[in-house]
Amino acid sequence: MDTDTSAASSSGDAKKKPVVIITIGMAGAGKSTFVQRINAHLHAQTPPAPPYILNLDPAVASTPFETNIDIRDTVDYHEVMKQYNLGPNGGILTALNLFTTKFDQVLELVEKRAETVDYVILDTPGQIEIFTWSASGAIITDAVASSFPTVIAYIIDTPRSSSPATFMSNMLYACSILYKTKLPFILVFNKTDVQKHDFALEWMHDFEAFQMALAGHQGTTDDEGEPTYMNSLMNSMSLVLDEFYKHLKAVGVSSMTGDGVDEFFKAVEASREEYEKEYLPELARARAVREQTLQRSKEESMSRVMKDLTVDRERNPGAALADRWDPEEEVEEEEDGGELNLIDRSDDPWPGQYIDLTQSRRGQTEGVAWPRPT
Numbered sequence: 001m002d003t004d005t006s007a008a009s010s011s012g013d014a015k016k017k018p019v020v021i022i023t024i025g026m027a028g029a030g031k032s033t034f035v036q037r038i039n040a041h042l043h044a045q046t047p048p049a050p051p052y053i054l055n056l057d058p059a060v061a062s063t064p065f066e067t068n069i070d071i072r073d074t075v076d077y078h079e080v081m082k083q084y085n086l087g088p089n090g091g092i093l094t095a096l097n098l099f100t101t102k103f104d105q106v107l108e109l110v111e112k113r114a115e116t117v118d119y120v121i122l123d124t125p126g127q128i129e130i131f132t133w134s135a136s137g138a139i140i141t142d143a144v145a146s147s148f149p150t151v152i153a154y155i156i157d158t159p160r161s162s163s164p165a166t167f168m169s170n171m172l173y174a175c176s177i178l179y180k181t182k183l184p185f186i187l188v189f190n191k192t193d194v195q196k197h198d199f200a201l202e203w204m205h206d207f208e209a210f211q212m213a214l215a216g217h218q219g220t221t222d223d224e225g226e227p228t229y230m231n232s233l234m235n236s237m238s239l240v241l242d243e244f245y246k247h248l249k250a251v252g253v254s255s256m257t258g259d260g261v262d263e264f265f266k267a268v269e270a271s272r273e274e275y276e277k278e279y280l281p282e283l284a285r286a287r288a289v290r291e292q293t294l295q296r297s298k299e300e301s302m303s304r305v306m307k308d309l310t311v312d313r314e315r316n317p318g319a320a321l322a323d324r325w326d327p328e329e330e331v332e333e334e335e336d337g338g339e340l341n342l343i344d345r346s347d348d349p350w351p352g353q354y355i356d357l358t359q360s361r362r363g364q365t366e367g368v369a370w371p372r373p374t
C-alpha cells in the first residue's frame with residue numbers, strides 16, 4: 001500500500017481515537033459500493049486494519065460488506081410499515097427514529113472497540129433527506145461527533161453532475177449539510193472510471209469557468225437571447241458558493257477500480273486535524289454556553305421564588321409567623337422516614353398502567369381491548 005492509512009498507526013504512544021466516516025449521498029451515488037471499497041482497502045493493509053461498520057439503512061436488501069452493527073437486526077422495516085400504516089419513506093424514517101432511541105448503547109459498543117479500530121464507517125439510508133433532515137440523523141451525527149473525530153464523506157455521482165445545473169444542485173445540498181453539521185467535509189467525486197472529476201475541480205476553483213460552462217449550456221437564454229431566470233440564479237449562486245468551496249476537500253474516486261482511495265484517506269487524516277483544531281474547541285464552547293444559560297435560568301427562577309416569598313411575607317405577616325421552621329416537626333418527619341412525598345400507586349385499583357402503543361396499528365384501534373379501570 002502506498003499510504004499508511006491506519007489512523008493510529010503506530011507512531012504515537014497513545015492510540016489515537018478512531019475517525020468516524022459518515023457516508024452521505026443521493027440515492028445511487030454509490031455509497032454502498034464506496035464503503036465496500038474503503039473496507040477492502042483497509043483489509044488489504046499490512047497488518048490488516050478492518051474498520052467497524054454500521055449500516056443505518058433499514059431498507060437495504062443486502063450490503064456488499066459485513067457490518068458490525070446493522071439497523072436491520074434491531075428494527076424490522078417491513079413490520080414498522082405494517083404496524084404504523086406507513087409508506088416506504090415513512091417506514092425508513094420511523095425505523096431510524098426507533099433505532100436512535102438505542103443509539104447510546106450503539107455508542108457504548110463502538111467505544112469498547114475504539115482501542116482496536118482506526119476507522120468507524122456509517123452507511124446511511126439511500127434517501128439522503130431521511131438522514132440529513134431528520135431529528136434522528138442530527139442526534140446520531142451529534143452523538144458520534146461529540147465522542148470521536150468525525151468527518152462527512154459526501155458521495156457524488158460524477159457523470160450525473162456534469163451539467164452545470166445538476167452540479168450546482170448537488171453543491172447546494174452539500175453546502176446545507178456542511179453548515180448544518182459544521183463537521184469536516186470531504187466531497188467524494190465517485191465513478192471517475194466513467195468520467196473524470198477535473199471539470200468539477202475547475203468549476204469549484206474558478207467561478208468564471210463555471211459561468212462560461214453555464215452560458216454554453218442549452219436553455220440558458222430565452223427566445224430573445226436574455227439569460228433565463230435559472231441562468232441568472234445559478235450565476236449568482238456560483239459567487240455565493242465560492243466561499244463554501246474554501247471549506248472543503250475534494251477527491252476523485254472510483255469505487256469500482258479503487259482509484260483515488262489513497263487520496264481519500266489522506267483527506268480523512270487532514271480532517272481529523274481539522275476536527276481537533278476547529279470542531280472540538282467549538283463543541284466545548286457550545287457546551288459551556290449551554291451550561292451557563294442553564295445556570296442563569298436556574299438562578300433567575302430561584303430569585304423569582306425568593307422575591308415572591310418576600311412579598312407574601314410582607315403582605316401577610318401572620319402567615320409568615322406561622323411559617324417558621326419548627327425543629328420538633330422535623331424530628332417527627334425523620335421518625336416517619338423523612339423521605340420525599342412519593343406515592344406508590346401500584347396497589348391502587350387503577351395504577352398508572354403502561355400501554356404499549358406500538359402494538360396497535362394506526363387507525364385500527366377499535367378492535368384493541370384497552371385495559372379499563374375496574
Ligand SMILES: Nc1nc2c(ncn2[C@@H]2O[C@H](COP(=O)(O)OP(=O)(O)OP(=O)(O)O)[C@@H](O)[C@H]2O)c(=O)[nH]1
Pocket residue numbers: 025026027028029030031032033034060125126127190191192193194253254255256257
Ligand atoms: N462505474 C462505476 N459504477 C459505480 C461506482 N460506484 C458505484 N457504482 C454503481 O452505481 C450503482 C449504485 O451504487 P450503490 O453503491 O448501490 O449506490 P448507493 O448510493 O448505495 O445507492 P442506495 O442504495 O440508493 O443508497 C451501482 O450499480 C454501482 O455498481 C463506480 O465507482 N464506478
